Amino acid sequence: MSLRVRDLHAGYRNGEVLHGVDLDVEAGRTLAVLGRNGAGKTTLLNTLMGLVRPTRGSVRLDDRDLAGARPDRIARAGIALVPQGRRIWPTVTVREHLVLAGRRRTSPLWTVERLNDLFPVLAERRHQLAGHLSGGEQQMLAIARALITGPRVVLLDEPSEGLAPAVVDRIGETIDAVTRSGVAVILVEHDLHLVFRVADAITVIARGTVAHRADTPAFRRDPETAHRLLGVTT
Numbered sequence: 001m002s003l004r005v006r007d008l009h010a011g012y013r014n015g016e017v018l019h020g021v022d023l024d025v026e027a028g029r030t031l032a033v034l035g036r037n038g039a040g041k042t043t044l045l046n047t048l049m050g051l052v053r054p055t056r057g058s059v060r061l062d063d064r065d066l067a068g069a070r071p072d073r074i075a076r077a078g079i080a081l082v083p084q085g086r087r088i089w090p091t092v093t094v095r096e097h098l099v100l101a102g103r104r105r106t107s108p109l110w111t112v113e114r115l116n117d118l119f120p121v122l123a124e125r126r127h128q129l130a131g132h133l134s135g136g137e138q139q140m141l142a143i144a145r146a147l148i149t150g151p152r153v154v155l156l157d158e159p160s161e162g163l164a165p166a167v168v169d170r171i172g173e174t175i176d177a178v179t180r181s182g183v184a185v186i187l188v189e190h191d192l193h194l195v196f197r198v199a200d201a202i203t204v205i206a207r208g209t210v211a212h213r214a215d216t217p218a219f220r221r222d223p224e225t226a227h228r229l230l231g232v233t234t
């Protein structure tokens, strides 16, 4: 399985945001997408999911081009988004989240039992309202809700946002478990500690284009590039 994105253009009424993005990710690998605020990372994930309509380019999952397809068709083809801010439903229980998402299941890879093993806290709290979970637990639920649909590619938008370091470590372990199952991950993330821990490769977006690409060890050996493109000291 591979996802190949070529020359992707997309934006909003007030203008184009992505000006021809290329990226590739394979089964069982994690690609991190980095960039300064406003670079277009969320727009990229939302375009891959069909929530923003591309104006040009291709999004090939194996031999199917999904560019321009509706989100439900993209989900059925095997792409799932864990959105920025998690978007869980506060007044719905943990179990109901998984039951509702499980109706859209396209593969039996991630069963409820398997998700319970990966997220024992969600199993314990299955009858609680999601709004009563901690931020970390809500993020686990958002990831579980994506996995239960049986995706081949999971798009994660800033999963560490607002979480304590120990909880971010758990997110890292979760991403490792997801890729070990053969699923590909595209991770948009500001926390470089998490990125360096889980990503095989890194693509940096600047002003809607790919400014840099490297495997993670090479990126770590090049702090000047990280500083120039991201404004951070690694």
Ligand SMILES: Nc1ncnc2c1ncn2[C@@H]1O[C@H](COP(=O)(O)OP(=O)(O)OP(=O)(O)O)[C@@H](O)[C@H]1O
Pocket (backbone or CB within 6 Å): 012, 013, 014, 017, 035, 036, 037, 038, 039, 040, 041, 042, 043, 044
């Ligand atoms: N719904 C929208 N309508 C119009 N413009 C938008 C919309 N969403 C984002 N934009 C604009 O698109 C550009 C890219 O935003 P985007 O959220 O994709 O960046 P980002 O790299 O994810 O930033 P951050 O790291 O802050 O989340 C910004 O200029 C933003 O103002």
